[in-house]
Amino acid sequence: MTGCTIPPIATPWTARVGPDNALPEYPRPQLTRDRWQNLNGVWQFARATAGQAVPAGQSLAERVLVPYPIESALSGIQRREDRMFEVDVTDALSGTGERKLILWAEDLTDATGQPIGKQRRTGDRGIFYQGSSGIWRTVWMEPVPASSITGLQMTPDLEAGVLRLTVDVEGREDLQVRATARGSGTVAGKIQGASGTELALPVPRAELWSPDSPYLYNLDVQLLDGRTVVDRVGSYFGMRSIGTKPGEDGKLRLALNGEILFHMAMSFAGVWALGPAKPEVGRWYHLVGVRDTVNGELRLYIDGEQAGRADACLPQGAPTGNTVIGRGRFGGNPVDYLDGTADQVHLYDRMLSADEIRSLYSSGD
Numbered sequence: 001m002t003g004c005t006i007p008p009i010a011t012p013w014t015a016r017v018g019p020d021n022a023l024p025e026y027p028r029p030q031l032t033r034d035r036w037q038n039l040n041g042v043w044q045f046a047r048a049t050a051g052q053a054v055p056a057g058q059s060l061a062e063r064v065l066v067p068y069p070i071e072s073a074l075s076g077i078q079r080r081e082d083r084m085f086e087v088d089v090t091d092a093l094s095g096t097g098e099r100k101l102i103l104w105a106e107d108l109t110d111a112t113g114q115p116i117g118k119q120r121r122t123g124d125r126g127i128f129y130q131g132s133s134g135i136w137r138t139v140w141m142e143p144v145p146a147s148s149i150t151g152l153q154m155t156p157d158l159e160a161g162v163l164r165l166t167v168d169v170e171g172r173e174d175l176q177v178r179a180t181a182r183g184s185g186t187v188a189g190k191i192q193g194a195s196g197t198e199l200a201l202p203v204p205r206a207e208l209w210s211p212d213s214p215y216l217y218n219l220d221v222q223l224l225d226g227r228t229v230v231d232r233v234g235s236y237f238g239m240r241s242i243g244t245k246p247g248e249d250g251k252l253r254l255a256l257n258g259e260i261l262f263h264m265a266m267s268f269a270g271v272w273a274l275g276p277a278k279p280e281v282g283r284w285y286h287l288v289g290v291r292d293t294v295n296g297e298l299r300l301y302i303d304g305e306q307a308g309r310a311d312a313c314l315p316q317g318a319p320t321g322n323t324v325i326g327r328g329r330f331g332g333n334p335v336d337y338l339d340g341t342a343d344q345v346h347l348y349d350r351m352l353s354a355d356e357i358r359s360l361y362s363s364g365d
Contacts, residue, residue, distance in 0.1 A: 017074055031151065050083065056100075069135075072132070105135060145171075149168070149233050156238065156241065162201055166197065179221045181219055208257050297310060
């Protein structure tokens with residue numbers, strides 16, 4: 001990795017994406033229907049202002065690849081906009097006459113009180129990310145009957161050998177549902193009952209789901225008016241249990257399918273080269289940080305030995321601006337002050353080698 005010449009919010013696959021393959025898959029895999037229309041592709045685009053009238057009948061000047069955030073390279077826009085219009089003129093609908101879909105998108109990110117996580121209109125190359133505005137999920141449509149399935153609530157019950165299933169329905173409340181589970185192409189279990197109530201779909205001798213063997217059952221759910229199928233959706237589920245179990249030390253541990261499973265859940269925010277040990281109070285440490293723009297990484301040395309590293313996209317050349325040691329920054333304000341003392345601080349205009357760092361530590365510099 002050399003410098004930061006890659007386009008914004010890019011991946012190794014960016015160049016392979018275009019209008020013909022912009023997220024072509026069905027966007028809701030746990031509630032699928034056979035008939036649907038994907039509206040992803042090249043749309044007309046324009047910057048908008050608050051209170052602006054809908055540009056009906058107009059042609060917008062720019063083009064954007066939906067459904068990618070406009071800050072990204074994939075969108076073709078690659079800039080930040082708080083408000084925008086996006087228009088798709090499509091022949092996807094049958095019949096006569098022009099159909100036009102006009103969508104207004106507004107995302108003020110950190111200028112409002114809305115939940116935004118670590119998004120910011122302008123990222124700080126640290127723990128705050130470049131915001132993602134505009135359309136960022138597949139745009140699609142499908143024909144749905146007046147009485148239809150709107151959701152599936154599924155909970156596996158290994159002890160009872162069933163999938164506890166509730167089929168949520170919009171429209172008539174007197175309709176029945178029929179659910180069929182299939183594993184490896186064969187019927188594993190079926191049940192019929194009232195919509196909106198919990199049903200116990202039998203799954204005898206279930207093949208259990210685990211990270212080592214992520215076995216999934218296919219599920220077919222039909223909404224019935226007598227013998228007439230009113231609506232039909234597909235889904236999937238895994239048979240597994242989540243609970244706790246005492247470990248060898250007597251403490252409760254998370255358990256999958258009745259067995260303790262080691263969980264490694266890391267939250268990595270920003271780019272930090274961290275040492276593995278907690279510092280001891282009352283002890284001096286020799287610390288060296290290396291900013292390697294050739295290999296695109298940060299390295300931390302403690303008492304002459306490398307103790308941590310992190311990949312980082314670093315611009316070429318010397319850093320500009322003020323150099324601050326002993327605190328961080330959050331929301332433009334100083335935070336996380338060093339709870340200790342720093343002494344004999346040296347800055348170098350080049351990268352130090354591992355041998356040089358060990359020599360500095362040995363000499364006491």
